[in-house]
């Protein structure tokens with residue numbers, strides 16, 4: 001893979017994340033559609049995985065912690081600082097009003113950007129550590145791996161079954 005192909009791959013993953021779509025196939029939505037949302041928490045929760053390609057969106061418990069901390073809160077804090085200092089320079093408001101408006105901007109941004117933060121995190125994670133690579137024992141690597149099968153006719157390359165160990169008395 002040359003540099004142009006790598007750049008195109010990164011661009012494709014980020015474009016899919018911007019549309020909240022699966023990073024692998026680019027077609028299945030990561031989140032429930034807005035029209036089907038019944039609870040507030042549905043806005044923030046991704047689906048289990050992609051039914052088209054089997055990609056697990058949440059690979060393990062706490063998987064999106066970094067997405068929320070680094071991406072969502074990081075960008076929201078940056079936005080809050082920008083809003084605060086823009087108000088400081090442009091208007092003659094009290095510090096309390098400036099902080100209040102900046103906090104409102106942060107809260108709104110956190111809600112609106114939460115899905116993007118998770119989608120970008122999934123895309124970057126898939127770019128750097130795709131599920132079907134390596135022999136890791138995390139749950140995400142199990143979805144695309146075929147189950148070991150006992151050797152038999154037509155399966156000469158299947159792994160040997162484990163030996164049974166007699167019980168110790």
Ligand SMILES: [Zn+2]
Pocket residue numbers: 022023024025026027028050051052053054055
């Ligand atoms: Zn998919």
